[in-house]
Amino acid sequence: MLDYMSLTKKLAIVGISLFLGACQSMMTGEKPLVAQRVAWEHVTPGCTGEPCPLVNIDTLRFAQEPQLNPLIERALLRMTTDAPDAPLPASLESYEKDFLVRAEPGWKTYLQAKLREQHDQMVIIELSSYLATGGAHGMPGRGFINYDRDQHKALTLKDMLKPGTEDAFWHLAEQAHQRWLKANKLDQDPEYVKTWPFARTENIALLKKSVLLKYDVYTLAPYSSGHVPLTIPYSQLGAILKPEYMPASQ
Structure with missing residues (x-):
């Protein structure tokens, strides 16, 4: 009986340890998020051949972490402005529409979000932009989102x-x-x-x-x-x- 009770206690301890370990794994976000790629490319309606104005969007959606999605879109939209206090477009779709309406031949804009890394509770999104509106070359941009899955927020420094x-x-x-x-x-x-x-x-x-x-x-x-x-x-x-x-x- 003593051996049986000892074994039962050991199994209970092991079970508790596994349960706590699983909880900790969930809390630290060790199970990777699955990213859904959302991408499209459009030129000015009715334009054919080169050099048609072009908008290329290549972004991500996360069904498991919906709080992250608007953060990505807002960060990409912020990369379309020249000043930090400039008003942002309402959406990527509205940005595309406005750009193509005012674009001159040869203008191009690219916006991309990619999953750079996942580790511990962190999800790192790298943001890229490229805007060509004439001149010798276009202007590229870079940015990051450091997303804490435990707190469901993007971190500042x-x-x-x-x-x-x-x-x-x-x-x-x-x-x-x-x-x-x-x-x-x-x-x-x-x-x-x-x-x-x-x-x-x-x-x-x-x-x-x-x-x-x-x-x-x-x-x-x-x-x-x-x-x-x-x-x-x-x-x-x-x-x-x-x-x-x-x-x-x-």
Whole structure:
């Protein structure tokens, strides 16, 4: 009887442990979300051949996390404006309609959202844009959404960092910039360093292996350099990043 009772207790403990483990897995969002791609491309009605004005939309929908969908659309719409306080189009469809009405021959606009990574409770969406309205080349844009599935919200930098550590975070980012300059042998060019000094960015992604900062063109480098990427290893962020945003693999 004692052996039977002991076995029963052990099985109960194992059952509780498995239950708690399953709950924790659900809470931390370990089961990946399934993304549905929604894409279309249209030209000005009645236009044939080149160079017809064109709108290309390539975005995502998440049935399991409906709160994420309007965040993606709003972020893409924000990339269509030139000023942070400019009014946003009502929807991607209305943006397309208005663009094609006013577009001149050869104008093109591309908006894309792609699933960059999923880890722990985080879903990282990378946003891309490209607008060509004449000139030597179009203007590309980049952005990120760091979506916390536990809180059902997109994180700001303030949400990610421990209180009072923002300056320390940007100091690490500046060190990452120095590493980038050195790796590209640009630190040896005083004129380049003077012309393209370090700057802050809103394009930050909590990836699994490191924190990524991706800069818009003309911010840290000429157009030809594209979107300059800087990375900060998590090993440097222990006293800066909130514990819940430190990947479990670190």
